[in-house]
Amino acid sequence: MSAKSKTIRRLEELTNQDVALVGGKNASLGEMIRTLKAEGVQVPDGFATTAAAYRIFLQDNDLDEKIRLRLEEYRKGEKTLHQTGEAIRRMIRRGTWPEELAVAVREAYGELCRRSGREEIDVAVRSSATAEDLPDASFAGQQETFLNISGEAELLDACRKCYASLFTDRAISYRENKGFDHLQVALSVGVQKMVRSDQAGAGVMFSIDTDTGFPHVVVIDAAWGLGENVVQGTVNPDAYLVFKPLLDKPGMTPILRKSLGSKEKKMVYARSAGQTTRNVDTTAKERRGFVLSNDEILQLARWAVAIEKHYGRPMDMEWAKDGETGELFIVQARPETVQSRKDAGVLTSYALKESGKVLLTGLAIGEAIAAGRVQVIKSASEIERFEEGGILVTGMTDPDWVPIMKKAAGIITDHGGRTSHAAIVSRELGIAAVIGTGSATSDLKDGQEITLSCAEGDQGKIYEGILDFEETEVNLDDLPEIKTQIMLNIASPAAAFRWWRLPCRGIGLARMEFIINNLIQAHPMALLKYDELEDKEARQRIRELTKNYDDKSEYFVDQLAQGIAVIAASQYPDPVIVRMSDFKTNEYADLIGGRQFEFSEENPMLGFRGASRYYSEHYRAGFALECAAIRRVREAMGLTNLVVMIPFCRTLKEADRVLEVLAENGLVRGQQGLEVYVMVEIPSNVILAEQFAERFDGFSIGSNDLTQLTLGVDRDSAILKELFDERDPAVMATIAQVIRAANKTGTKIGICGQAPSDYPEFAAFLVEEGIDSISLNPDSVIGIIRRLAQVEKRVRR
Numbered sequence: 001m002s003a004k005s006k007t008i009r010r011l012e013e014l015t016n017q018d019v020a021l022v023g024g025k026n027a028s029l030g031e032m033i034r035t036l037k038a039e040g041v042q043v044p045d046g047f048a049t050t051a052a053a054y055r056i057f058l059q060d061n062d063l064d065e066k067i068r069l070r071l072e073e074y075r076k077g078e079k080t081l082h083q084t085g086e087a088i089r090r091m092i093r094r095g096t097w098p099e100e101l102a103v104a105v106r107e108a109y110g111e112l113c114r115r116s117g118r119e120e121i122d123v124a125v126r127s128s129a130t131a132e133d134l135p136d137a138s139f140a141g142q143q144e145t146f147l148n149i150s151g152e153a154e155l156l157d158a159c160r161k162c163y164a165s166l167f168t169d170r171a172i173s174y175r176e177n178k179g180f181d182h183l184q185v186a187l188s189v190g191v192q193k194m195v196r197s198d199q200a201g202a203g204v205m206f207s208i209d210t211d212t213g214f215p216h217v218v219v220i221d222a223a224w225g226l227g228e229n230v231v232q233g234t235v236n237p238d239a240y241l242v243f244k245p246l247l248d249k250p251g252m253t254p255i256l257r258k259s260l261g262s263k264e265k266k267m268v269y270a271r272s273a274g275q276t277t278r279n280v281d282t283t284a285k286e287r288r289g290f291v292l293s294n295d296e297i298l299q300l301a302r303w304a305v306a307i308e309k310h311y312g313r314p315m316d317m318e319w320a321k322d323g324e325t326g327e328l329f330i331v332q333a334r335p336e337t338v339q340s341r342k343d344a345g346v347l348t349s350y351a352l353k354e355s356g357k358v359l360l361t362g363l364a365i366g367e368a369i370a371a372g373r374v375q376v377i378k379s380a381s382e383i384e385r386f387e388e389g390g391i392l393v394t395g396m397t398d399p400d401w402v403p404i405m406k407k408a409a410g411i412i413t414d415h416g417g418r419t420s421h422a423a424i425v426s427r428e429l430g431i432a433a434v435i436g437t438g439s440a441t442s443d444l445k446d447g448q449e450i451t452l453s454c455a456e457g458d459q460g461k462i463y464e465g466i467l468d469f470e471e472t473e474v475n476l477d478d479l480p481e482i483k484t485q486i487m488l489n490i491a492s493p494a495a496a497f498r499w500w501r502l503p504c505r506g507i508g509l510a511r512m513e514f515i516i517n518n519l520i521q522a523h524p525m526a527l528l529k530y531d532e533l534e535d536k537e538a539r540q541r542i543r544e545l546t547k548n549y550d551d552k553s554e555y556f557v558d559q560l561a562q563g564i565a566v567i568a569a570s571q572y573p574d575p576v577i578v579r580m581s582d583f584k585t586n587e588y589a590d591l592i593g594g595r596q597f598e599f600s601e602e603n604p605m606l607g608f609r610g611a612s613r614y615y616s617e618h619y620r621a622g623f624a625l626e627c628a629a630i631r632r633v634r635e636a637m638g639l640t641n642l643v644v645m646i647p648f649c650r651t652l653k654e655a656d657r658v659l660e661v662l663a664e665n666g667l668v669r670g671q672q673g674l675e676v677y678v679m680v681e682i683p684s685n686v687i688l689a690e691q692f693a694e695r696f697d698g699f700s701i702g703s704n705d706l707t708q709l710t711l712g713v714d715r716d717s718a719i720l721k722e723l724f725d726e727r728d729p730a731v732m733a734t735i736a737q738v739i740r741a742a743n744k745t746g747t748k749i750g751i752c753g754q755a756p757s758d759y760p761e762f763a764a765f766l767v768e769e770g771i772d773s774i775s776l777n778p779d780s781v782i783g784i785i786r787r788l789a790q791v792e793k794r795v796r797r
Contacts, residue, residue, distance in 0.1 A: 044193045051130055126190040195321070212339070386407060432454045485506070486503065702752060
């Protein structure tokens, strides 16, 4: 066997069976080139040095015994980890290349240059350890990567530095903890043609939701320039979320969410002072623009699905776009090692038991809660002063930080996105983290007591003081099967993915007003009539909110559609019932710019709310925006499991008028499978149930309002709270009456009110009366299922 064939392999010659030869990273690249080319997946051309080449280098420089002695000194406590790592790395960097090995690398580089049609090409030089990127050996990224390497001399130097990086402090520590024999682990160097992403963008992609394990989405992060800034968390990237089941549906664009990152820096090529890359400030235009077009987002997502299908497991990938050719490439792919290994039968949930002052917000990583004292550490040189159990607060992290991240109760960073180093490692360690706060290192002080919550949706919150919280673990494997359809009540899009493992069949109530209030924040009429807005402060706030939109009404439609789409995707293809907006006038007035467009009412609870708004000239244009968002989710994204529900519909005439307005806005009941439900929350809905059933496809009982209007009790009155009870005989008789009417007319009927979540005996009553579905708050699902299993045995024998 020639020296070259023993020490060098073209990537296209490699398969997943070659991990021992070239490490997981390089084997995976070869596997994709060989098997996924037909799927359109593009991987940059290149070659890899073998594990044999690494061993030849060590043997020729008499390094094996020297390394072994250094490691023994460390284990005996004679030398520190830092001293040991630095000594070994120095020895390797000072090593000389065996001539045959150097010739083989030069020849392989020359051949790559010829295949690329250039005399001397730029390459990326990446480390691939033989124990790295295996499903049970995580913490990828412990070894080094060198970008924009050009020429034989630079390449050989970069390869030597890669060999040395097998003994970084973090790599030594990791192998010690995992029980790997240091001298049995070898290092392969992957050499790939550089993708000119310095002139475009790059990032990270997962074929699973990294925070909840929801398997039906692709998560993509993107920033301008080379991808290292995304990996290291140096910037807050764009974030895209794509729904996998509809990727191949013709004409659909199943991009559930597009979040614009600030992307303050970009990494580009450099050729000065020994540097091959450098960070520069992005332009204002780059910060305001998305890195990827919709077509590019969908192309990457399709590649992610193809790669995941080939490997048979969720995958963690890096991608890059060539600014010269416009082509996209996958530059790395490895198994995802956190969510895919969780026990699907066990669900752990966290909840705060008290509230507090919010100091900061950022991206919530995971779903846990942590409390403790702040320890601000701005540099890796300070990590030795970190005390176990503290809350680590820093700008960003890299693999050097892993030893103290393991000791932290929680982690907070100034910068980074969902696929940054801090986010990935926090998930692997099961530690609550809030990423990309912007100012944690300056706003939080050493010793300050805080609570870090990731249990409240996408937004992670830092609370002042130590707050009480609870952790609940539920085993889903021993739940009985029941006939009653159990659905979820969901307000926040972020919460939808958290509960995907629950044995539910759809969402019975998704509250549109939550999305408007928390994501959009502005009154729809204030957006439509911005030029007429009298409140200067409101104008300024709306201008800031809509700065990335040419049309302010498009801001409303786009943000609402994205929020609804995430909720609809979480239960697809089961029905997801979205209630059109049901703010009261005082609540609408509290939206930005809202006071100019709302009445002052003595009793908003019984006033201009629900269906009455939709056909009124005072709000009709705003309702048209809501309809446009629904159409976008159903018709552009393809989520046809979305059901529209009309709240607080007082009369049959009002029902007819609302259906007419829906149709005028392109939402025709029955067309393209559109179902329209109505809330049953007014006595008139019960009394005329059979007539309402002629107009609507389903009923959903709103027990709060129905109790209020049946008993004549203000549900918000503290004085009358003893009288407000859904279990009152009059309320239960009313509910029984409407269930019977629905069963008689063959109309679907469910309940989305609070009562069955609060009172298990109430849920049992509903089953006894013959209800089709019960929509519950997520935390009550398990207990209610167990209770209903007993009821069904008794009632439905």
